[in-house]
Amino acid sequence: MSRALAIEIDRAEGALLRLLGTIERRGFALIGLQTDAADNGGLSVRLLLDGERDPQVLCRQLQRLIDVREVRLLPDAVEETPETFQATWLQG
Amino acid sequence: MDGSKEQSTKVRTGAQWLLQALEAEGCDLMFGYPGGAIMPVYDALVDSPIRHILVRHEQGAALAADGYARASGKVGVCLATSGPGATNLLTGIANAYLDSIPMVAITGQVQTLVMGTDAFQEVDVFGMSLPVVKHSYVVRRAEDVYATVREAFAIARSGRPGPVLIDLPKDVAVASAPARAPHYRTCAPTADEPEALMRARALLAQAQRPLLYVGGGVGMADAEWALRSLMRSTGLPAVYTLKGLGAVDPDAPFNLGMLGMHGNPAANHAVQECDLLIVAGARFDDRATGKLATFAPNAKVLHLDIDAAEIGKLRRADVGLGGKLAEQLPALAQPLHITAWQQHCRAMKTQHAERYDAPGDGVFAPALLRQLSEAGGGRLIVASDVGQHQMWVAQHWRVNRSAAHLSSGGLGTMGFGLPAAIGAQLAKPDARVICVSGDGSIMMNIQELATLKRYGIPVKIVLLDNSSLGMVRQWQELFFAERYSEVDLSDNPDFAELARAFGIPAFTVERRDQVADAIARLLGDEGPLLCHVKIDPRANVWPLVPPGKSNAEMMGCAA
Numbered sequence: 001m002s003r004a005l006a007i008e009i010d011r012a013e014g015a016l017l018r019l020l021g022t023i024e025r026r027g028f029a030l031i032g033l034q035t036d037a038a039d040n041g042g043l044s045v046r047l048l049l050d051g052e053r054d055p056q057v058l059c060r061q062l063q064r065l066i067d068v069r070e071v072r073l074l075p076d077a078v079e080e081t082p083e084t085f086q087a088t089w090l091q092g
Numbered sequence: 093m094d095g096s097k098e099q100s101t102k103v104r105t106g107a108q109w110l111l112q113a114l115e116a117e118g119c120d121l122m123f124g125y126p127g128g129a130i131m132p133v134y135d136a137l138v139d140s141p142i143r144h145i146l147v148r149h150e151q152g153a154a155l156a157a158d159g160y161a162r163a164s165g166k167v168g169v170c171l172a173t174s175g176p177g178a179t180n181l182l183t184g185i186a187n188a189y190l191d192s193i194p195m196v197a198i199t200g201q202v203q204t205l206v207m208g209t210d211a212f213q214e215v216d217v218f219g220m221s222l223p224v225v226k227h228s229y230v231v232r233r234a235e236d237v238y239a240t241v242r243e244a245f246a247i248a249r250s251g252r253p254g255p256v257l258i259d260l261p262k263d264v265a266v267a268s269a270p271a272r273a274p275h276y277r278t279c280a281p282t283a284d285e286p287e288a289l290m291r292a293r294a295l296l297a298q299a300q301r302p303l304l305y306v307g308g309g310v311g312m313a314d315a316e317w318a319l320r321s322l323m324r325s326t327g328l329p330a331v332y333t334l335k336g337l338g339a340v341d342p343d344a345p346f347n348l349g350m351l352g353m354h355g356n357p358a359a360n361h362a363v364q365e366c367d368l369l370i371v372a373g374a375r376f377d378d379r380a381t382g383k384l385a386t387f388a389p390n391a392k393v394l395h396l397d398i399d400a401a402e403i404g405k406l407r408r409a410d411v412g413l414g415g416k417l418a419e420q421l422p423a424l425a426q427p428l429h430i431t432a433w434q435q436h437c438r439a440m441k442t443q444h445a446e447r448y449d450a451p452g453d454g455v456f457a458p459a460l461l462r463q464l465s466e467a468g469g470g471r472l473i474v475a476s477d478v479g480q481h482q483m484w485v486a487q488h489w490r491v492n493r494s495a496a497h498l499s500s501g502g503l504g505t506m507g508f509g510l511p512a513a514i515g516a517q518l519a520k521p522d523a524r525v526i527c528v529s530g531d532g533s534i535m536m537n538i539q540e541l542a543t544l545k546r547y548g549i550p551v552k553i554v555l556l557d558n559s560s561l562g563m564v565r566q567w568q569e570l571f572f573a574e575r576y577s578e579v580d581l582s583d584n585p586d587f588a589e590l591a592r593a594f595g596i597p598a599f600t601v602e603r604r605d606q607v608a609d610a611i612a613r614l615l616g617d618e619g620p621l622l623c624h625v626k627i628d629p630r631a632n633v634w635p636l637v638p639p640g641k642s643n644a645e646m647m648g649c650a651a
Contacts, residue, residue, distance in 0.1 A: 064401050
């Protein structure tokens, strides 16, 4: 089942690698990825993930990474696809 | 330099700032091995008050720093050069990661100008270590060195502890600059909601058969006293994990022993029968739970862990609290009406008490370990290696504090014992540190006998020699139809002679009637010593939950 996450991280060496590595190692496949500059030297990352494990647990696993500022699990009322993911991203 | 005054106009080299920061963190001892890219740090070390212990392999440095941290509760520090020095640290870093040990590992790196060009002794240790560190840095400016080290210590010891890697390019170590102030980012636990604590208390009040499942987090959170106090005031029965060993009072009437694959049947049966499992600083590791789907099948779960990411990872919690155990455990205290459950637990404990009446005149390792730990009393720290002897230590060594039992629980690192014992002995000079090893494990870091000799570190090694890789041999016997594959070590060196070649006194024990004298020597001699104990190669660790089976299906014990 796919879930969308909105994450803000510090723009530090390895921050994005660590984030993506944790996601894959914890059993989720990455099917969509968008990044953009955020305020205060941060990086805004929007992800679409596929996985059978509890996404709430993944959020806590990401939250404990030192470079991660905020993790939001986006509502799953509508099942996201790569197309809708792309569309909502472009709408900001 | 303290607080807001930490930003300094003083100019020093990156290497000098590194050592300044270590000093400011209270580091008085580190373990390492020099080499090309880390040479500026070794040069600065000549003028530093920090004591450096030269190990003989970088893995020994990381594991000694780990042992130092476990025994002292402080952050362990290890140092290595780039390339092979750095990769040799990785096993020790992973070991610290899986057991949540606070460590700062410092690696030299090639100059920034040639990083990424496959330069001599260049590896991307930052990238290689990403999955096994709590955090890591490549320091690219001399002005960042001091702040980075301070931040690394804060991260390593805060919340759930873990290892932090600092990769320091050679040109950054050589360059001079003032130091910027640290910017601390840690993951401190949030305070528990009072409402959640009330729900936790209510779960306990409703339970008929509540049981504590105690992990390594209790000792690391300095919550042993809180746990023991809760057990005394409520009479709650408890089981513990390998890393939780020592947190529960060994004499507590409802201490049911270790759970899991080689646990006490009383502990495993109690878990299967309980209706509330209070998980304190533990993480449902597969060696503890057996087949997870059948683990504690009738229990609600109250999960207490400073790392909120552990709650719900493997088993759904009815109530999960991410705060501090030393505050949560006392908050659970209340009168309980569980007399029937207590009596049942006590009966199981009596029924499954350990027995030491093995026939024959060969050395029975469980009895030796029990006698040695009882004779040594509260001064002993045991550092175990990995294999059958590790499980015998867990089952039979009498431990009264979790910091007095050092074992590679998560990674299961053969070769852990000797360097960890070195670290523990240097952290606690007044303790008598015993390394219990096997003939397989000892050879994984045998070179550290030279470290014992060089510094006169009085670690006592009890080497249980069954001329085989015993745990693998046991599994091949039981689960691979006795098809023995690459487990025979009958051509081992003469370990007593080997120790003597390193300048370490040694003796060999082959019969049960020699054990009392051996124990007297192990507890009486002042310097380093190796006691080589020959045991029956056919001896197995019992009981045993077969892999993938429920903890209710233990082999090798009375029903």
